[in-house]
Amino acid sequence: MFIQKGKSFGFILIFILILLLLTALPFFVDLFYQTFLTELFVWILFAISFDLIFGYTGLLSFGQALFFGLGGYTVTILIRKFGLNTELSLFLSIIIPILFAWFVGFFSVKLTGIHFVIITIIFAIIGNIIGDTWTSFTGGADGLTFSPPPFRLGLFQIDLTDIKGNYYFVLAIVAISFLFLRRMIQSPLGKIFISIRENEERARLIGYNVQRYKLIAFIIAGGLSGLAGGLYSLTLKYASAGYLHWSVSGHAVVYTIVGGMGTLVGPAIGVGIVMSLEHYLINFLQATDLVVGIALVFMVLVAPKGLVGLIQSIFKKGETSA
Amino acid sequence: MPEKNEIILELKEVNKSFGGLLAVNKVNLSVSKGELRALIGPNGAGKTTLLNLINGTLSVSGGHIFFKTKEITNLSPHRISHIGIARTLQITSLFSGLTVYENIWTAVQSRKKFFNPFIRAFKWQDVKEKTESMLDLTGFKDKAHLVCSELSYGDQRILEMGIALSTEPTLLLLDEPTAGLNSQESMVLVKKMRGMLSGQTIVLVEHDMGVVMELADNISVLHYGSILAEGPPDEIKENEEVKKVYLGSEHA
Numbered sequence: 120m121f122i123q124k125g126k127s128f129g130f131i132l133i134f135i136l137i138l139l140l141l142t143a144l145p146f147f148v149d150l151f152y153q154t155f156l157t158e159l160f161v162w163i164l165f166a167i168s169f170d171l172i173f174g175y176t177g178l179l180s181f182g183q184a185l186f187f188g189l190g191g192y193t194v195t196i197l198i199r200k201f202g203l204n205t206e207l208s209l210f211l212s213i214i215i216p217i218l219f220a221w222f223v224g225f226f227s228v229k230l231t232g233i234h235f236v237i238i239t240i241i242f243a244i245i246g247n248i249i250g251d252t253w254t255s256f257t258g259g260a261d262g263l264t265f266s267p268p269p270f271r272l273g274l275f276q277i278d279l280t281d282i283k284g285n286y287y288f289v290l291a292i293v294a295i296s297f298l299f300l301r302r303m304i305q306s307p308l309g310k311i312f313i314s315i316r317e318n319e320e321r322a323r324l325i326g327y328n329v330q331r332y333k334l335i336a337f338i339i340a341g342g343l344s345g346l347a348g349g350l351y352s353l354t355l356k357y358a359s360a361g362y363l364h365w366s367v368s369g370h371a372v373v374y375t376i377v378g379g380m381g382t383l384v385g386p387a388i389g390v391g392i393v394m395s396l397e398h399y400l401i402n403f404l405q406a407t408d409l410v411v412g413i414a415l416v417f418m419v420l421v422a423p424k425g426l427v428g429l430i431q432s433i434f435k436k437g438e439t440s441a
Numbered sequence: 442m443p444e445k446n447e448i449i450l451e452l453k454e455v456n457k458s459f460g461g462l463l464a465v466n467k468v469n470l471s472v473s474k475g476e477l478r479a480l481i482g483p484n485g486a487g488k489t490t491l492l493n494l495i496n497g498t499l500s501v502s503g504g505h506i507f508f509k510t511k512e513i514t515n516l517s518p519h520r521i522s523h524i525g526i527a528r529t530l531q532i533t534s535l536f537s538g539l540t541v542y543e544n545i546w547t548a549v550q551s552r553k554k555f556f557n558p559f560i561r562a563f564k565w566q567d568v569k570e571k572t573e574s575m576l577d578l579t580g581f582k583d584k585a586h587l588v589c590s591e592l593s594y595g596d597q598r599i600l601e602m603g604i605a606l607s608t609e610p611t612l613l614l615l616d617e618p619t620a621g622l623n624s625q626e627s628m629v630l631v632k633k634m635r636g637m638l639s640g641q642t643i644v645l646v647e648h649d650m651g652v653v654m655e656l657a658d659n660i661s662v663l664h665y666g667s668i669l670a671e672g673p674p675d676e677i678k679e680n681e682e683v684k685k686v687y688l689g690s691e692h693a
Contacts, residue, residue, distance in 0.1 A: 302559060307556040311547075313536075314536055318534060322547075
């Protein structure tokens with residue numbers, strides 16, 4: 120049935136424990152790993168935003184790179200060229216991708232299955248081409264660097280050029296976004312998304328305007344992907360046309376499938392595993408993608424519901440045999 | 442107080458053509474409140490097409506459809522649902538990865554107007570109560586926690602009716618509820634339907650003549666997209682034309 124209160128309590132406990140652990144971590148690891156973890160948090164946000172549209176609503180969107188790139192460029196260009204403050208720039212890195220997601224989604228959600236996949240790839244490719252060729256505005260493949268002013272909220276202020284400060288900043292935003300998405304999945308709106316994933320026709324027959332709710336999911340996922348892009352450029356102090364490449368969406372696909380789609384926790388674990396794997400393999404192997412690819416094929420064949428699904432099924436077996 | 446013979450559904454000269462093929466040809470049909478109207482006819486007679494036209498899955502090529510006195514021709518399926526027409530399909534259509542409880546919940550919840558993304562769904566007490574009463578009515582109380590792909594096929598057919606009923610319809614369109622069931626299972630289903638659907642206005646498409654004769658108040662016979670005959674079961678049984686095109690060929 121639905122997630123019970125007991126389970127919810129368990130989640131909150133684990134969530135707080137992990138947050139405490141991650142808060143303490145910068146005191147034990149060097150700057151290199153602090154940056155690595157910050158990037159990892161960003162990709163978690165990107166992966167869970169993708170999971171909303173793919174794992175929960177059932178739409179395989181390769182357009183998320185477009186919104187990620189737009190978010191990245193919004194922050195970079197507003198700060199570098201218009202001297203805007205960090206708060207507003209980051210806020211707009213949600214709003215501008217939302218507007219684009221609205222536009223892209225308006226056309227895309229009319230299509231289903233493979234046609235939806237293709238149209239979202241096409242939009243991402245268009246974005247990438249514009250980013251690549253409009254070099255005076257975007258810096259093209261070389262990209263643009265910038266230096267963000269401190270983030271201010273009332274009396275609260277945080278210096279993002281400080282690696283540790285940036286770490287906590289990104290951690291906080293990703294944690295809030297995670298809770299936001301989790302609540303939405305449990306909400307009546309989330310039940311509609313899931314019903315569309317399970318059976319679009321049935322959802323329509325019981326009175327849900329399926330296209331409208333697909334568009335809503337697409338817009339929310341687009342906004343959060345944009346926020347991930349914004350945080351990514353704040354972390355690297357840089358954005359380039361490469362952010363817009365449709366293969367960036369492919370990262371989210373890999374993370375989500377390895378971890379377990381439609382679970383939120385799954386994609387987060389997927390990011391941790393794949394990025395760590397890549398990080399350690401690079402020491403003795405050039406073609407890390409090859410290993411990740413093999414791992415992906417393995418997961419799809421052996422555990423199509425990802426690691427989380429695999430663990431759940433083991434627990435279930437234990438319950439029934441006990 | 443609604444009149445006893447208030448008209449719920451009325452079709453006037455409804456046409457549907459696919460390319461050159463006339464699948465539904467000038468059909469007039471009128472169903473009153475509380476009536477169970479069976480639509481029968483040989484394969485390809487246009488029965489399912491007619492249901493698809495009523496609930497907006499297909500758009501009509503000509504003619505008008507009225508619900509109560511309101512014209513509903515060519516409204517989209519989700520709007521038809523909110524007007525008060527529910528539908529089951531010939532091939533079972535459920536949220537197959539979800540539990541029985543979640544299936545019913547999702548249908549009950551559909552009557553709400555605003556879907557707050559910041560509250561937990563189970564905080565909706567009224568939806569919860571309605572879901573539980575629907576589980577009682579459909580007899581799924583003990584199976585509520587099962588994922589519906591674990592249900593027997595017969596139970597899945599009943600659950601789909603339960604989902605349709607959970608949207609509180611004025612009119613229920615049932616497309617061959619006994620499809621794929623053996624005659625024994627069909628009779629179990631009929632018994633169940635009598636309990637669940639009493640007093641409900643229904644248009645029933647059905648191949649199983651036993652089921653039709655058992656349940657229907659009136660029967661409309663479709664043949665090549667047109668209404669061939671119409672009347673109570675006893676009358677239809679004796680109708681010479683119907684015997685010739687339909688009953689005669691299958692039940693000789």
